[in-house]
Amino acid sequence: MPPLVTAVGLALFVTYATWRAFANSHYYAAPYVSPFYSPCLASNCQDMKGGADWPLFGSWWGLSPALLVLVFPLGFRLTCYYYRKAYYRGIWSSPPACAVAEPHAKYTGETRFPLILQNSHRYFFYLALVVAGILTYDAVLGFRDEHGNWGHMGLGTLVLLANIALIWAYTVSCHSCRHVIGGKLRHFSRHPVRYRLWGWVGTLTARHMLLAWSSLISVGVADFYVYLVSSGAFDDPRFF
Amino acid sequence: MSSYTAHFKVWRGDADGGGLADYQVEVNDGEVVLDIIHRLQATQAADLAVRWNCKAGKCGSCSAEVNGRPRLMCMTRMSVFSREETVTVTPMRTFPVIRDLVTDVSFNYTKAREVPAFVPPQGVAAGEYRMAQQDVERSQEFRKCIECFLCQNTCHVVRDHDENKPAFSGPRFLMRVAELDMHPLDAAAEAGLDRAASAQDEHGLGYCNITKCCTEVCPEGIHITDNALIPLKERAVDRKYDPLVWLGSKIRRRGQ
Ligand code: SF4
Ligand code: SF4
Ligand code: FES
Ligand code: FES
Numbered sequence: 344m345p346p347l348v349t350a351v352g353l354a355l356f357v358t359y360a361t362w363r364a365f366a367n368s369h370y371y372a373a374p375y376v377s378p379f380y381s382p383c384l385a386s387n388c389q390d391m392k393g394g395a396d397w398p399l400f401g402s403w404w405g406l407s408p409a410l411l412v413l414v415f416p417l418g419f420r421l422t423c424y425y426y427r428k429a430y431y432r433g434i435w436s437s438p439p440a441c442a443v444a445e446p447h448a449k450y451t452g453e454t455r456f457p458l459i460l461q462n463s464h465r466y467f468f469y470l471a472l473v474v475a476g477i478l479t480y481d482a483v484l485g486f487r488d489e490h491g492n493w494g495h496m497g498l499g500t501l502v503l504l505a506n507i508a509l510i511w512a513y514t515v516s517c518h519s520c521r522h523v524i525g526g527k528l529r530h531f532s533r534h535p536v537r538y539r540l541w542g543w544v545g546t547l548t549a550r551h552m553l554l555a556w557s558s559l560i561s562v563g564v565a566d567f568y569v570y571l572v573s574s575g576a577f578d579d580p581r582f583f
Numbered sequence: 584m585s586s587y588t589a590h591f592k593v594w595r596g597d598a599d600g601g602g603l604a605d606y607q608v609e610v611n612d613g614e615v616v617l618d619i620i621h622r623l624q625a626t627q628a629a630d631l632a633v634r635w636n637c638k639a640g641k642c643g644s645c646s647a648e649v650n651g652r653p654r655l656m657c658m659t660r661m662s663v664f665s666r667e668e669t670v671t672v673t674p675m676r677t678f679p680v681i682r683d684l685v686t687d688v689s690f691n692y693t694k695a696r697e698v699p700a701f702v703p704p705q706g707v708a709a710g711e712y713r714m715a716q717q718d719v720e721r722s723q724e725f726r727k728c729i730e731c732f733l734c735q736n737t738c739h740v741v742r743d744h745d746e747n748k749p750a751f752s753g754p755r756f757l758m759r760v761a762e763l764d765m766h767p768l769d770a771a772a773e774a775g776l777d778r779a780a781s782a783q784d785e786h787g788l789g790y791c792n793i794t795k796c797c798t799e800v801c802p803e804g805i806h807i808t809d810n811a812l813i814p815l816k817e818r819a820v821d822r823k824y825d826p827l828v829w830l831g832s833k834i835r836r837r838g839q
Binding site: 427428432445450458462463464 | 648651652653676715717718737739740742743744747765766767787789790791792793794795796799800809813814816817818819820821823824
């Protein structure tokens, strides 16, 4: 992808996400919750019938509850090997393109603070598994209607399902996942199951860039859909 | 068979300096850049220095930069350029020029020597090594390397920063460390050598910011970044930043 497209794409998403994260409104339209606001860890959230609403932080937190949870996906994506490549090239011009001189007088890469912290990626991966689990729960709750009765499906249910499928695909295709699941082994022949899993994850890892972008877009779309429904701008079409 | 006259610019000079020289030269169907360089040698510039050997993309000798892109001259078809296009051929930029298109690639031999060799396992005679296919297939990808050093030349860590050369082994030799660390029979750990940690401490793995230019230029299509460098970074994290592994090694060290 040309560096300019990458930079513009990232900037658009960051702008949108910043607005939505600080907005602290229109993030719940029963039964759908925006992925930016789930799980809700403060007690100033809107009531989300049976949703991931755990006021661990209690009532002293007065800002938007999205800020408490967004740090996890943000950290995950900031330290992601693909996004690193994207912003080192697209934003930091290091390098601007292959075999093109970079504009910096000095270069130390990821050898020292702060960039040495990129090595923490795997811990964000573990946290991302938890977040993906919670968003899966949210998507399942999309099969209840606004009164909490099961057996409902609307366009919103599909939007949340598509989003969570892409989030899982992105999370599982993570290079740290590939390492933990089997890449760290020296003898695949002694671990046939992990060897096979490693092969499957590797197939996804090869498409990590595609999954990074499609899940980024799907998260934005899912949030925007909830915003539209919740603000009354759009009426969620119901299938049953 | 059709032929035409192309405009070539070729870098001529030596360690003391030089510049681009212009040539009009005949090009025939099916030819590659190296053919044209050879025609220049045969017809107009008998003293043009160029390193080559196989003309089949297998010896890794003819690396150069064609229109600014690092490539093998023998694998760059003339048909990728339009007839009007000027084709500029320059030596690899990261290594010191000896003459014309020939560079001094001894940096790479120095780095190769710095990677400790395979450590034979105790109690297994040389003819007795048995390895399962799935245990060696990762290394087999890395062994497709023809040592053209295009990846070393393109990597911005040393291409733009001569001062990083002592600390950084480059993608080709970090890949060698990865290959040995993944080798099913390598006994380095038993001999007290932690290859993954040494990749970071001795071979400069941290300088790599995984921007994948080495992968993009590799004529053998080796997934250097995805299959060697990133896995090696993850292995280094295991050794250096994983609290459990760290605690384990502290306890073991105290016992020694
Ligand atoms: S991925 Fe790393 S080793 Fe390869 S060219 Fe980029 S910085 Fe250099
Ligand atoms: S890894 Fe690829 S680019 Fe690098 S020296 Fe080997 S064949 Fe050449
Ligand atoms: S999420 Fe991209 S490498 Fe882990
Ligand atoms: S001459 Fe052997 S690789 Fe080009």
